[in-house]
Amino acid sequence: MIRRTLISALLACLAATPAFAGSFSGTTAGSSAAGTSQSSGSSSGDDNKVVLQARDDAASFVASDGRIRGAQLEAALHYLRERNVKAQRASDMQLAQAILAL
Amino acid sequence: MNPGRRPRTTRLWPAFCLLACTGTAQAALQLAPIDASLTPAQADATRQILADAVRRLPAAWADALDERIDVEWRDDLPAQVHGRAEARQMLLRRPLLDGWMARPPGAGIDDPATRAALAAVIHELAHFYDRTPQGGLSRDPRLLDLAGWQVSPMKMGLRSSRNAFSDRSPDRYELASPVEFVAVNLEYFLLDPAYACRRPALYQYFAVRFGSAPTPSDCPPDYVYMQVSTDTGVPPVLQLDPERVYAVDYLFAEQNDRPLSRWGHSMLRLVICAPGRARGPDCRLDLPYHQVLSFRAFVDDVQISSWRGLTGSYPSRLYVLPLDQVIEEYTKVELRSLQSIPLDLDPAEVAGLMERAARLHWSYDGRYYFLSNNCAVETFKLLHDGVPRLAGKDLSSITPTGLLKHLRKAGVADASVLDDRDEALRLGYRFDALSARYQAMFDVARQELNLPQTRVQEWLDLPPGERAPWLERADLRASAALLLLEQAALRRQQLLSRDELKRRFFGHDADRRDDAADPIVALQDLLRLENYLSRPAALLSQTGYGLPQASERQTLAEESNVFAAQWREQSGWLRSEARTWLSPQRLSALDGTEANVDALGEQLRRLNHEQGGLELHNE
Numbered sequence: 194m195i196r197r198t199l200i201s202a203l204l205a206c207l208a209a210t211p212a213f214a215g216s217f218s219g220t221t222a223g224s225s226a227a228g229t230s231q232s233s234g235s236s237s238g239d240d241n242k243v244v245l246q247a248r249d250d251a252a253s254f255v256a257s258d259g260r261i262r263g264a265q266l267e268a269a270l271h272y273l274r275e276r277n278v279k280a281q282r283a284s285d286m287q288l289a290q291a292i293l294a295l
Numbered sequence: 296m297n298p299g300r301r302p303r304t305t306r307l308w309p310a311f312c313l314l315a316c317t318g319t320a321q322a323a324l325q326l327a328p329i330d331a332s333l334t335p336a337q338a339d340a341t342r343q344i345l346a347d348a349v350r351r352l353p354a355a356w357a358d359a360l361d362e363r364i365d366v367e368w369r370d371d372l373p374a375q376v377h378g379r380a381e382a383r384q385m386l387l388r389r390p391l392l393d394g395w396m397a398r399p400p401g402a403g404i405d406d407p408a409t410r411a412a413l414a415a416v417i418h419e420l421a422h423f424y425d426r427t428p429q430g431g432l433s434r435d436p437r438l439l440d441l442a443g444w445q446v447s448p449m450k451m452g453l454r455s456s457r458n459a460f461s462d463r464s465p466d467r468y469e470l471a472s473p474v475e476f477v478a479v480n481l482e483y484f485l486l487d488p489a490y491a492c493r494r495p496a497l498y499q500y501f502a503v504r505f506g507s508a509p510t511p512s513d514c515p516p517d518y519v520y521m522q523v524s525t526d527t528g529v530p531p532v533l534q535l536d537p538e539r540v541y542a543v544d545y546l547f548a549e550q551n552d553r554p555l556s557r558w559g560h561s562m563l564r565l566v567i568c569a570p571g572r573a574r575g576p577d578c579r580l581d582l583p584y585h586q587v588l589s590f591r592a593f594v595d596d597v598q599i600s601s602w603r604g605l606t607g608s609y610p611s612r613l614y615v616l617p618l619d620q621v622i623e624e625y626t627k628v629e630l631r632s633l634q635s636i637p638l639d640l641d642p643a644e645v646a647g648l649m650e651r652a653a654r655l656h657w658s659y660d661g662r663y664y665f666l667s668n669n670c671a672v673e674t675f676k677l678l679h680d681g682v683p684r685l686a687g688k689d690l691s692s693i694t695p696t697g698l699l700k701h702l703r704k705a706g707v708a709d710a711s712v713l714d715d716r717d718e719a720l721r722l723g724y725r726f727d728a729l730s731a732r733y734q735a736m737f738d739v740a741r742q743e744l745n746l747p748q749t750r751v752q753e754w755l756d757l758p759p760g761e762r763a764p765w766l767e768r769a770d771l772r773a774s775a776a777l778l779l780l781e782q783a784a785l786r787r788q789q790l791l792s793r794d795e796l797k798r799r800f801f802g803h804d805a806d807r808r809d810d811a812a813d814p815i816v817a818l819q820d821l822l823r824l825e826n827y828l829s830r831p832a833a834l835l836s837q838t839g840y841g842l843p844q845a846s847e848r849q850t851l852a853e854e855s856n857v858f859a860a861q862w863r864e865q866s867g868w869l870r871s872e873a874r875t876w877l878s879p880q881r882l883s884a885l886d887g888t889e890a891n892v893d894a895l896g897e898q899l900r901r902l903n904h905e906q907g908g909l910e911l912h913n914e
Contacts (some may be wrong), residue, residue, distance in 0.1 A: 254769065255775035263727070264726065265622070291908055
């Protein structure tokens with residue numbers, strides 16, 4: 194029993210087959226927030242990767258009323274405020290909602 | 296063993312000092328040809344060869360050889376043997392002399408015969424030097440680290456007897472033993488100006504040991520790694536410049552309740568600054584530029600076999616992956632949290648670590664053993680070999696948690712960044728598994744919509760069509776919560792689809808009819824491509840050694856583009872075809888969930904617009 198536990202434990206860092214990671218597990222059009230956004234046909238020039246990657250964090254932020262604030266959202270907020278005057282004036286919540294609306 | 300050594304009594308040719316006092320007065324290296332049958336021209340050529348070789352030696356090397364070494368040309372050395380270093384005698388293959396004498400006038404080091412003769416002499420002189428008290432390179436732990444006779448945590452710190460750095464070797468004879476490794480590498484150190492760029496850490500090591508080194512070529516400032524993106528706009532050759540790396544973190548994927556993840560996964564995160572940003576703490580949020588070094592077994596099959604894993608029949612590969620992809624894989628698909636704990640390394644140590652990672656990436660062909668050479672062991676060895684200071688610390692461990700514990704104890708990892716959980720989340724020292732948020736998300740939606748379910752799992756277990764009518768009624772906040780849950784449902788459906796396909800085509804009762812052939816062949820093709828792309832030396836089979844230089848980078852860009860395009864096409868085809876192989880029931884669940892995700896996306900856009908929210912895409 195101990196042995197079995199040990200073996201299964203050490204399988205830990207064995208990644209799933211990369212082929213599966215890339216193909217079957219992504220059986221569908223979009224497994225990520227980015228993919229989802231693209232599949233709903235709303236991409237635009239401002240769709241930077243850092244912003245698209247922040248969609249899940251933005252959803253958590255909006256839903257939790259600002260309590261859950263993940264790094265991907267934080268990165269997107271920085272990114273937007275470094276480049277966008279309107280973003281500099283907007284609140285975190287407004288920006289998170291805007292990211293969700295992309 | 297010394298086949299056919301000429302008895303000393305027959306030495307008629309007067310031995311003469313060829314060299315070359317190297318500064319110290321009392322004793323100096325003397326190389327003395329002892330062959331009576333040499334013609335004057337041959338003797339002359341011999342003197343030239345020896346003098347040319349000795350002239351190239353660093354002073355410390357020549358000084359250490361304060362003795363007379365007899366030199367003899369031989370016809371009876373075994374094939375492939377260019378020379379031998381006996382106790383006080385150097386035997387050399389006679390055709391090297393003939394080649395030297397037949398070379399065109401003015402031939403330089405690029406001439407093959409010139410190079411072969413000099414390399415043979417330097418190789419043997421390296422053996423002589425290595426045997427001196429000042430030498431001893433092949434017994435130096437640091438040399439053994441760099442060379443690839445790595446320490447092994449399972450052997451109480453003893454070293455592995457096999458050197459697995461076999462790809463892109465200049466001469467595979469170097470792998471025979473540390474002694475030969477030193478001799479072969481010193482040939483290249485002295486004769487190849489590109490050695491400094493192809494094996495930077497070894498060049499540095501020799502330069503420091505000798506206190507001098509041949510002038511190196513101009514090396515590119517960055518290292519290249521293979522990284523294939525699904526995005527056609529991203530070239531598969533990734534260039535990373537150590538100057539752009541602000542920090543290195545130990546990236547630890549926590550265990551979840553699945554048996555395969557019990558001890559977590561060890562990785563290293565390179566905190567790379569966005570172009571134009573000065574190295575500093577702000578780089579921590581340049582997430583799209585961060586990269587992750589992750590050792591994984593390359594599983595060339597659809598089923599992971601414990602037996603094969605225990606017996607080392609999977610190759611261990613170092614993958615360089617975008618951090619975003621790693622966050623997605625662990626926190627969203629596998630639902631495991633990540634901890635990113637800064638390591639206390641100075642910029643030179645970071646550069647050393649990246650050089651080591653590049654060497655591993657291009658040359659390492661190790662085997663993955665679940666117990667003795669897993670991700671924790673590989674990561675430990677990368678830190679141990681890449682950062683000499685860490686080799687002196689007791690870090691050795693066979694588990695990811697053990698390695699983290701040792702790093703903390705040694706004061707190398709500073710886990711205090713995790714103390715304030717909210718700050719850790721905000722600044723990316725921690726990435727929570729999305730599942731940790733599901734119940735909270737569900738509670739938001741339940742309150743707003745008066746959903747009849749109380750547990751999030753009950754909600755996710757509903758068919759997508761039964762969730763759909765509720766979604767339409769949600770306000771912005773509840774829509775955001777429900778979006779996260781629909782995406783969770785979608786990922787769940789994707790995993791179920793994958794399992795279904797696995798069972799159908801590869802399980803015990805697999806579908807063996809002809810129509811099953813397509814996916815199997817397609818998947819095998821894909822695995823073949825991935826094998827190529829994860830062992831990048833295979834893309835540059837015939838050129839150069841060590842880290843790829845300018846012309847090889849060009850070849851690499853072209854070759855890898857072809858493979859990457861094939862891989863994208865193949866995986867794209869599989870992705871789209873896979874849907875047609877699913878059961879109608881599975882497909883309908885998948886389609887329904889996707890429709891829900893899309894509808895929520897649309898709804899969030901509409902609600903944001905209606906309430907006069909900021910619209911980024913109109914900028």
